[in-house]
Amino acid sequence: MTTPNPATPDGQLVDGAALLDSLRAALTRYVILPGSQAADAVTLWIAATHAQPAWPHAPRLVIRAPEKRCGKSRLLDVVEATCHAPFITVNSSPAAVYRSITDDPPTLLVDEADTIFGPKAEGNEDLRGLLNAGHQRNRPAKRYDANANRVESIPTFAMAALAGIGAMPDTIEDRAVVIRMRRRGPGETVAPFRHRRDRPPLRQLAADLAAWLRADLATLEAAEPPMPVEDRAADTWEPLVAVADHAGGRWPDRARAAVLALTADADDNGEMSTRLRLLTDCRTAFGTDTALPTAVLLDRLKAEPEAPWGDYGPNGLTAMKLGTILREYEIRSDTIRFQTGQAKGYRRADFTDAWARYCPTDDTPPGDTGPATVLPLPGVGRTSRTSLNTAGQTQ
Template identity: 80%
Template sequence: MSARFLLGTHQPGWLKKVEFTEVPLFVSDRRLRSYVTLPQARQNWSLDSGGFTELQYFGQWTVTPAEYIARVRRYRDEIGRLTWAAPQDWMCEPIIINGGRIGRQVFVGTHLSVAEHQRRTVDNFVQLRAMAPDLPFIPVLQGYTVEDYLTCADMYAAAGVDLTTEPLVGLGSVCRRQATDEAHQIILALHARGITRIHGFGVKILGLLRYGHLLTSADSLAWSLDAYYLGTPLPGCTGHKNCANCLRYALRWRTHLLTRMTTAPTHPGATSMTPTEPSNHGALLLDALLAALTRYVILPTPQAADAVVLWIAASHAQLAWAHAPRMVIRGPEKRCGKSRLLDVVEATCHDPFITVNSSSAAVYRSITEDPPTMLVDEADTIFGPKADGNEDLRGLLNAGHQRNRPAKRYDANAGRVESIPTFAMAALAGIGAMPDTIEDRAVVVRMRRRGPGETVAPYRHRRDRPALRQLAEDLSLWLRADLATLEQAEPPMPVEDRAADTWEPLVAVADYAGGHWPERARAAVLALTAEADEQGQPSTRIRLLADCRTAFGTDTALPTATLLERLKTDPEAPWIDYGPTGLTAMKLGTILREYDVRSTTIRFPNGQAKGYQRSDFTDAWARYCPAPQGTENGELLTFGRGSRTSRTSLNIAGQADEAYLPGTA
């Protein structure tokens, strides 16, 4: 595709650069018009009329066709090698027509109809061609829906312009939705009309992967925005704060795009894409995301910041994963940055779905085969004391960690049972710990208040979110272009079991990006899982098992009353307040039975009593709460368990394998 992808640039001087001898450029009239001495082109190039900016600022064209023709003729004669020029077309995007704001950009609006924009676009092309038949103006189709574009084609036909015979036809107003099925359907509809030699304005990686074989050419300036949000220049780049106008960065970005396009088929009349050297575009995107994240949020550790970056990136490739890791954002108090971090996650993740005030039914119905990313702020409303009525949502968050765990609902109207997908990545923010069932499946980020000297940039939704959404789109373009590779990835993991399931998508993204990210990802895995092990609270049942081991000490058997007494002597343990009267023999037995530990009648030196033998605990201790290596428990005697009747057995403390005494049960 090296002959058919035009690299957009703000720098007309690049036309004369030897580095661009084989790189076709796309340059705007708005950049060239002020030049007294024009550069002489070393390569073929095309001219953008600058219509989007013209309509954004003024709501109309302030340049007459005669003025534009004069400038285009000058560019052709003095710069040379001009292949084609866009007309003074009228874009049909809603923001252009209705006006408004996107971040800091203000659009005055034309306040005309789509049909009027199309009429003016066609009339301008006809006028330009009539006034300057020697200049290479191309017709451009404008609209917003498939029907709009077909109507515009009919307008050209009515004006005597046969688009099926034109050397090239531009397709406008698709830049911001170039990766969608709608854009694909528009191009397919035009092909069905015989309009096959199409230039896609602003079409880049994901659009080209979907329908690049249906285009003759495309252009993009997206590399400049990527570089701007990366924030820091490439190693070796000096003299500028970022690479938004950097020749090296532009060429590297183009190399990455062409590399990704090497396997795309072509249609007759389109030049094939040729392979080029690999690029670290993915690593640069992750670097840019990290820079954006740490601009607005103070994370507790660099490893936590890396984990958040990789979690956000992984959300764009959910179709490839077997598990959907949760991210728990928790803090001990208010004003620890939890909601601000969730704001940045919302702006950069895939298809964010905020569940505030959403019914469980609405949440369930919002999860599709290509799931959104669920975001839950103030998660204590779901899991805390105020959680009444959220059982369905809690069930969804627990079940949705793994594929093929649908919810079953009976549809009375249809008379059948429905399977509703639950698989979706989710981020939850709140004060304090989340339930074990959530945190065990999550990347846990423990936020804290900013300390003295720690500052961040203020985040303003209307101003800052659009730029972050552009970064999200770039992440999606990069990752969704190769989902098959990600789906088959089995990265070496530094952890096992459920932790490996949770972290595998993040490590797979890091390995796919390359650069320094594989090493950083594994460092984050080890750091955050170790932190979770150190700070995590065991379940009440595990705590009871461990406390029983402490209570036994070197004893081989204990009466139930003695065991309870020893358990309650620890002032930091929960047993003295476990229920209205503290931990009772019945509650103790109920919990321990889950581990196949049961009380029995034992004969102690001061008489027989219900109690527990140490040997009955050893298997449960080894499986659920193994003692640290090297722990000394003193010299222990081994006691057999003896036979058991249907009700109980009688064991004698201090005797082995002779516990049953007939007639005493």
């Protein structure tokens, strides 16, 4: 439901929808986001940071990518310039971060999040605990003050944006708006971001957002927007949808479309060091075929003597692990009709975008036939072993 927008000191009504439009335009000027719903979600997340005292939950923003140079840090730059009271945690002690959180908390910004959750995470237990606990109100950290001889409660509630390579732990992503960044493809361009030149107008936009939302915190706190998801996902997305409803215009519909699109994405914790190699080797394995059964693709990958796939795990690379890694690039298997019968497999067309973005040095050879026929999954019978050992050509 749309709520009346507050007035400025001179009596003019604030157009919240126009402010969100301006913020979205700034984001897409400097960053290539993975889709329109992702752009809407980041826009609403940034706006929601300006009304943190109104929210019962502090959603995280996870900015992740399968490789370097996908725009994670640039997106974090724009978030820093437009969010409420940005607090960059790099070179900050856990004690300093904890003591900075008040009833009107800052927005925590964490770049290179693998230093907190990855192999280099040793020594970051306090900050990791804060990021896990700070999603919900009234979850303070307990610390013993030896000087005062008492236990003190330290607030942890604060919205936080984390950028890193690969998936974050489930304890973070389950409470987050997850943005899966991609390397810029051919023909995709953005404006250069110059901190001294571009940050001041973005900070003015942040001030305008704060003036709009802070004028009606009581209304936002009481808001119970209809949500298209339930449970923890609803807790995470509710502040964003409340901001959209408060703005009105097309934003309520766009917010709910973003909720459905981004929560539908399946996240996994695939291994970063092998993803790009697998993607490149899949291109070689396909040759000129337009589609391959999964078993044939695995055989070709493991047959390459210089590749690691024959020794990848006790029995070499499996269909399950292949699917897990490829899903990071939004590539999924499907049931395909080959000349020898139906089988689970992969289509070249599903790889071409990822190849263009992450493996641009070689041209993708075109297939010599049309696209493979995809069959609906329900009712598909098990195929014979013969059909799984023959490279497929489309009918």
